[in-house]
C-alpha cells in the first residue's frame with residue numbers, strides 16, 4: 074500500500090515534545106522497502122531519537138548516496154532539508170553543505186556498498202577531517218538495491234543466497250573510523266531499538282565526526298543460513314559492550330547514579346550515560362576499543378554499543394577557523410575587507 078499517502082492531520086491528543094512537535098512530525102513518506110528490511114527499523118529509530126532530542130525538524134539536513142539504505146531519508150524527517158547525492162558521494166556533498174551552513178545538524182545516511190565500496194575514500198576523509206555529523210551506515214553486507222552482490226563489508230567465507238562464497242577480506246567500517254580519527258564510533262543492530270536510539274541521540278549531539286555502523290539485515294538477499302548479516306546470525310553473535318542512555322542536562326534535573334553507570338559529558342553540555350554490561354570496558358580509550366573489536370571479531374562476535382567517544386571533540390570549523398555564522402548570512406561588510414586591506418595583502422605577496 075505504498076501508493077497511499079500518510080494522513081496529513083494528526084490526532085489532537087498526540088504527545089508533543091518540548092519544541093511542540095509530535096513524533097509524527099518527524100516521519101516521512103510511507104516506505105517502499107521490502108517488508109522486514111532492517112533499514113525501516115533504523116528510520117524509525119531516527120524518528121524516535123530526533124523527536125526525543127527536541128530538535129526542530131527544519132534544523133536538520135539529511136544527505137545520502139544511492140542504495141536502498143540511501144533511499145530511506147524519504148521515509149523520515151519529511152520536514153527537514155534533504156539531498157540525495159550520487160553513489161558514494163554523500164560525505165563530500167555533506168562537507169560542502171556543512172562548511173556553508175554550520176547552524177544545521179547533519180545526518181549522513183549510507184549503505185555498506187555506498188561507503189565501503191565506491192565511497193570508501195569519501196568516508197575516510199569525512200572521518201579524518203572531523204566533519205560534524207551523525208554518519209549512519211545501514212550495513213547488510215550486500216548491494217541490496219542491485220540484487221544482492223557482496224559488498225566490501227561481507228565477511229570472508231559468508232555465502233550468498235545463490236551459493237557463491239565470498240573470498241575477500243571484509244572491511245570493518247567502525248574499526249576504520251576509529252583508526253582514521255573519528256571521535257564517536259558505535260555499532261548497533263537494527264533489531265535493537267533500545268540500544269540504537271540513544272546511540273543516534275549521542276551522535277546527533279556529538280561535537281565532531283560521529284559514526285554508527287548499524288547491522289541491518291537485507292531480508293531479500295542476505296537473511297539466509299550461511300550469511301553473517303542475517304537476523305538470526307546477528308542475534309546469536311551480538312555482544313553488547315555497554316548500554317547507553319542519552320541525557321540532556323538542560324532538561325534532566327535528577328541524575329540517578331549507580332556503580333554501573335558512567336556519565337560522559339559532551340561538547341554541547343549534554344551527557345552520554347553509559348550503563349556498562351562489560352564492567353571493564355572504557356569507551357574513552359581508543360587503543361582499548363581497537364583491541365576489544367579485534368578480540369571480539371577473532372571470537373566470531375560482533376561488539377556493539379558505544380565503542381569509542383572523545384567528549385572533548387572539536388569539529389572541522391574549529392580547526393579551519395571559519396566564519397562563525399552561515400555564509401548566506403554574511404553581508405558585504407563581512408566579506409569585503411576594503412581596498413586598504415587588499416593593498417596590504419598584495420604588498421605582502423610582492
Ligand SMILES: Cc1ncc(C[n+]2csc(CCOP(=O)(O)OP(=O)(O)O)c2C)c(N)n1
Pocket residue numbers: 139140141142143160183184185186187188191211213215216217218219224291
Ligand atoms: C556510479 C554508480 N555505480 C553503480 C551504481 C549501481 N548501484 C546502485 S545502488 C548500489 C549498491 C548499493 O549498496 P548499499 O550501499 O550497500 O545499499 P543497500 O541497497 O544494500 O542498502 C549500486 C552498485 C550506481 N547507482 N552508481
Ligand code: SF4
Pocket residue numbers: 105106107109110111112141142213217218290291292293294
Ligand atoms: S532489497 Fe534488501 S536492502 Fe533493499 S529494501 Fe529489500 S530487504 Fe531492504
Ligand SMILES: [Mg+2]
Pocket residue numbers: 140184185186211212213214215216217224
Ligand atoms: Mg548494503
